[in-house]
Amino acid sequence: MSLLLDGFTLVAVFAGILFFVAGTAGLLRFPDTSSRLHALTKADHLGLGLIVLGLLPQAGGVLPALKLLVIWALALLAGATVGPLIARLAREEDAPP
Amino acid sequence: MSATLYGLLGAALVGIGLFGLLARPSPLLRILAFNLLGGGVFLVFGAVARRGAGAGFPGDPVPQAIILTGIVVAFAATTLAVMLLLRLSAEGEGRSDPP
Amino acid sequence: MTAAVTLAPTPWGMLPVLAVVLPVAGMVAALPLGARGAERLTLALVPFGLLIALGMAAATYASGAPLVHLLGHWAPPLGLAFRADGLSAAMMLTAAIVIGAVALFARAGFGTPAGAPERREALSFWALLLALWGGINLVLVADDLFTLYVALELLSFAAVPLVCLDGGRATLEAALRYLMFALLGSVLYLLGVALLYGAYGTLDIVLLSERTRAIPATIVAVALMTAGLLAKTALLPLHLWLPPAHSGAPAAASAVLSALVVKGSFVLLVRLWFGVMPGLPVPAAAQILAGLGAAAIILGSAAALAQARLKLLVAYSTVAQIGYLFLMFPLLAAALGTPEDAARAWTGGVLQAVSHAFAKAAMFLAVGLMAKGLGHDRIADLAGAGRAMPLCLLTFGLAGLSLMGVPPSGGFAAKWLLLTSAIEAGQWWWALVILGGGLLTGAYVYRVLATALTAGPGGATGREDSRAWIALGLALISVALGFLPLGAFGLVQIGRLDLAVGGVP
Amino acid sequence: MTGLLADLAIGAAILALAAGMVAARSAFTATAFFIAYGLLLGLAWVRLGAVDIALTEAAIGAGLSGVLLLTAAARLAARPVATERAPGPLLTALIALCCAAVAVAIGAAILSLPEPTPSLAAEVAANLPATALGNPVAGVLMSYRALDTLLESAVVVLAVVGVWSLTPPGGWGGFPGPFHLRVESGPLALLARLLPPIGIVIALHILWVGKDAPGGKFQAAAILAAMWLLAWMAGLATPPRIASRRLRFAVSAGAGLFLAIGVAGALAEGAFLAYPAGWTKALVLAVEFALTASIAVALALLVMGPPEEEDRA
Amino acid sequence: MAELLQLAALLVLLTVAAGLLRILRGPGAADRVMAAQLLGTGGIAVLVLLAAATATPALLDAALTLALLAAFAAVALVVAAPGRASRR
Incomplete structure (x- = not known):
């Protein structure tokens, strides 16, 4: 059982890392701001989400698990708030008045 | 090992912050440089704390507590400087003539 | 090993605690009390502060040993101690008298009549004055280098807003520049503290005095701390912030800034050099410090002579007088083996700090009254001021005598002691600087007096502001210090750490 | 091994951000650097075994200071303050040299600290029961x-x-x-x-x-x-x-x-x-x-x- | 397990550190904000992984604080971003 859970953790965590890598690569390589934004938000949210998901079995209690979920929720909220701002900034920069 | 590394990093940050404080003309950049400098000092202190790990603690708690106090004091200093700067910017609506 | 230095609690050890706690508590209470409450609280605390300082001086003198209190019963290196030696007692008495005089003086400008709405300047001034008092007392009695850092910050945070209390653009700029210097100074100091802790595992000055050795970490640490403290003390070439700040502040604030705040970091510097590392060989560095001091004396006095505005003249005079303080360093370093010579240099330095505090506070208050009465402080247009404001001018003249070092005055005694120490130590060049500085000081004081005493339109008519008596009182104290028998200065020798460790032949 | 690599990565990133902050042209950019710097400093504190400080750095260093400086940068962009004259290239080089010398001296001092390091950890531990x-x-x-x-x-x-x-x-x-x-x-x-x-x-x-x-x-x-x-x-x-x-x-x-x-x-x-x-x-x-x-x-x-x-x- | 999680933390750290290049290069404010956000999320991920790897629950609190303050800083960013402030 524990082995199975450990396996799940590792798969999820490393899948999360893949998203981080993909997001960073997109951030660095994509040509324009709005496509970078797309790459980033997905990587960001899914990467952290998968890592949190993977760590849930390792949390060792309800409170730590709850903390993990709150952490993810907060990161999602922050991303959702900044997203429109970044889009607006990108628009303003792409098309200067 | 990592203690020494961060100590040296702190020393480098002190150098960079000092340069920013002395060589950059903009007051806000100077305040930022002061914060860099402060971060470097705290890192040096943190490296000292880490070297003093013992009695089951990952670092000497006395310098760690001192750093905590220092961070709060440095923050208060930053706010005072920023507010002074903002007041100055509100004051100088029109022309600003340095004496 | 060194039985002379102990950190056991002493009977009157609660006095230094009270000296710190009362003003700090006053500052904390000032906010909810409001301007009028803060004003009355400050005035009520002044007599207590004086009594505490007198009590400390008496207890120290009677026992011949510093007063020690262990906070929370925790002994250093784990805990913190207060240690009040003779230097602390003398400076604290000075601070209490100057603060008291300034508080009385400031009632006219920063008072709040019953029922009147609270004013920004009023609340700020009283709260900042209390914080400044607490900060200076803490600098004098704290025995831990980090507590001293907090004390320095307390001083800076109180001093900077005092500079721009009038809210004008020029003073805001002066305050920002002052703050940047002060912050740079404290951060360099803190870096040195970190290195000292890394090398010796304690920040207690007494414990450090027994442990410090001349290893690279110590030398770098002390160099950084010295540079930081010099920026706060405004020793040339780090004095750039001082003239605009001290001349732009309201008179009452300028008085405490020039008299006390720069002395706080100076006392700490003395403790660092002759307390933390008493045995280290530093003659070369001490010569450099005194060289900067000498440059400050000559250039500061010359700059004062060249000023067109009275307040700036007084501020540049502070730059110069700070220079004298640093002549003490090489003289003391040279005399470490001969207790009598060392005592003379030490007393000279401390007496310079004390007499300058009284003289400069008096001068700033007098000049403030003159500027208010005349509506300007242009030296060229002072003609007639002597007739309109004789008390202010008398104050300026008496304080000027002390700054020049003309006998009999506190300034004379201080400069005489430094001069004889210099000759005794074979460092005659400092004696020349002292004499030259005295002449330049005489020139700028004479310039003001001569202009003011010529007949002219004057500005003010009617009776002179009664607050001039307060300024005159401070000037008289500065002069009267010269009449004290030299034996009375035995007080400032008590508890010197360099005696206990390095001074024994 | 992973530890050392992590330290090197954190250190290099912090250094790059610090250099970028000092070289930045606009205050907004410099503040963005500053927030990132605060985040990484938090990780550095974790590596130094000081989780208390990491928490404080996250809250005060990156959070409150970042917000304070961001809003200040925005308000100053609308109403700039007269800046002092920037030092000329020669003076700048001189300042850089002096700052580098200071950094080297501090580095040397750190490397020369005594071994074993004096520490109060044992005394703190021994007296901790009395503090409750x-x-x-x-x-x-x-x-x-x-x-x-x-x-x-x-x-x-x-x-x-x-x-x-x-x-x-x-x-x-x-x-x-x-x-x-x-x-x-x-x-x-x-x-x-x-x-x-x-x-x-x-x-x-x-x-x-x-x-x-x-x-x-x-x-x-x-x-x-x-x-x-x-x-x-x-x-x-x-x-x-x-x-x-x-x-x-x-x-x-x-x-x-x-x-x-x-x-x-x-x-x-x-x-x-x-x-x-x-x-x-x-x-x-x-x-x-x-x-x-x-x-x-x-x-x-x-x-x-x-x-x-x-x-x- | 612990070693693998530490390795994972290191990988995340290296990834977001590489993303810093975007902060340094810019060119615009939008890119810098994005990179800062990636760094924030990455930092949280590192702390969470380390908390599990080293069995230090306090690191979870640090991650929680970081997440909370990152959200707070995001709001400040929106309020203070260039272009919005100049309208006041």
């Missing part, structure tokens, strides 16, 4: 070096006085800081409504665990301050006027209580800040709670700034 606290850092802050903590709380009160003393003419007694329009919809409104309750719970948690684990009053206070600022920036919460007695009492209460307990110790136990026997735990907790509240209010007021010119009654 399990977290050694809290023990230092509340018992061994309680004076520093007390003075620091006074410094924070003083900073509020100092910031308020910068109130422009006509503003005295008014609402602190610039006015923020109420945000009714959009993600900002959602966040400003959702976050504060969560934040308050987290802050209380961090305050409570601070007795025995990393955490405590500064961190909790910084989080609470951030939550108040959040509601303020979204126009949901109007702070009291600075003339308000209650607000001023809130700023002073923590330091006042600490002072009172210190004096009580002097009267009962013969030493300032000695906790009377048997009361240690209760008094430490009382001080921690009062200080948290006061410091939170003070930190928020510091970030808000003094009242603006016109009083918007």
